[in-house]
Amino acid sequence: MSAETKASILVVEDEENLHETLKLNLEIEGYEVTSAFDGNAALKAVQNEYFDLIIMDIMLPGIDGITVTEHIRVQQNDVPILILSARNTGSDRVLGLKKGADDYLTKPFNLEELLLRVEKLIEKNKKIQVKETVGDTYSFAGNTIDFKAQQATTHTGALVDLSKKETQLLKLLIENKNDVVTREKILQMVWGYNVYPTTRTIDNFILSFRKYFEPDSRNPKHIHSVRGMGYKFTD
Structure with a gap:
C-alpha cells in the first residue's frame, strides 16, 4: 500500500x-x-x-x-x-x-x-x-522482464513496452510465485484504492501477459486464473 x-x-x-x-x-x-x-x-x-x-x-x-x-x-x-x-x-x-x-x-x-x-x-x-521482493529484472522460460524500464523481451525475441499497471501486476504475481493472489490483494497493491475494478479488467491484463509470454496462450504454463479465487504465476 x-x-x-x-x-x-x-x-x-x-x-x-x-x-x-x-x-x-x-x-x-x-x-x-x-x-x-x-x-x-x-x-x-x-x-x-x-x-x-x-x-x-x-x-x-x-x-x-x-x-x-x-x-x-x-x-x-x-x-x-x-x-x-x-x-x-x-x-x-x-x-x-x-x-x-x-x-x-x-x-x-x-x-x-x-x-x-x-x-x-x-x-x-x-x-x-509483503513477500520477498524480486530485483529489477526477472527471467523465466525465455522471457525477461525489466521492471524499472517497464519493458519485456519475450521468448520470441520481441520487445514489449509494459504500462505501469501491467508492470506492477506482473511484479506482484512473480513475488507471490506458486501462490494464488486474490483480486482483493491485486486491487490493494496495484490499483491502490478500495472499490474493486471488475474481474474483467484484471482478466484483460492476464490475457495480454499470456499473449506476450506463453508459447500457447490457450494452454498457459505460467500465468494462471484460479476460478473464484484469483491469479497465480509459476515459472
Whole structure:
C-alpha cells in the first residue's frame, strides 16, 4: 500500500451512538471508514470493497457477527476482524476466534485500547502481505522482464513496452510465485484504492501477459486464473 493511502475500515455496529463514536474517532486517527448497520450490509460491503480491517459487533439484526465472520473466511478473505461483544463469556470469545476473528473486545471497552488494537492488527496484516521482493529484472522460460524500464523481451525475441499497471501486476504475481493472489490483494497493491475494478479488467491484463509470454496462450504454463479465487504465476 502506498504511503499516502489511508487504511480502510468497515465498522459493523447497529447501535447508532456507538457506531458514530467509533467512526468519528477512527477518522480522527486518519482511517477511511465505511459503515454497515447489519450483517447483510456487511457481507455486501465486503464483496464490493477491499478493507484493511473489520470491526464487527456480534449482536446484529439479521445475520449475527459470528456468522458474518464465518462467511468472510469461507470466501478465502483473510481481512483482520476485531469482534465486539456485549457478553463477557469465555464461550463467545472462543467461538469468535474459532470462526476466524483475529481479536476480541468486550463492551464497554476503553477507546484507546480499541485504537491500539486496530493499529496493531493493520500493521501485522501489512507485514504478512509483503513477500520477498524480486530485483529489477526477472527471467523465466525465455522471457525477461525489466521492471524499472517497464519493458519485456519475450521468448520470441520481441520487445514489449509494459504500462505501469501491467508492470506492477506482473511484479506482484512473480513475488507471490506458486501462490494464488486474490483480486482483493491485486486491487490493494496495484490499483491502490478500495472499490474493486471488475474481474474483467484484471482478466484483460492476464490475457495480454499470456499473449506476450506463453508459447500457447490457450494452454498457459505460467500465468494462471484460479476460478473464484484469483491469479497465480509459476515459472
